[in-house]
Amino acid sequence: MVSGRGPASDWYRNLEAVPAAEIRIGAQRWLRPAHRVLEVEETIRLLTGYRNAHPHLWARLSPLIGAPREPGQQTWRDVAGRLRAIAFTPPSPPA
DSSP states (O other): OEETTGGGSHHHHHHHHSOOSEEEETTEEEESOEEEEOOHHHHHHHHHHHHHHOHHHHHHHHHHHTOOSSTTSHHHHHHHHHSEEEEEEOSSSOO
16 A cells, blocks of 8 residues: 555554554455555565556656656655555455
């Protein structure tokens, strides 16, 4: 999950204060998932992977988060440092 407003996003601040009680992804329900903030390099890989998998959606999303359209630019590092990406892991198999 990526916070387009970085650490200023309400959901991100809430997650810092109190761990998530539940995550729902489609029909899956994760109770008390573990989470961690991704490092800058991991965030760059996440964003470039999304861009490669969904180029048309990326063309619309990238201007909203101030991201470049092409990987390999210094801007990627700047954007990844400004955003916050979170990885959630279920504590047990999804319910």
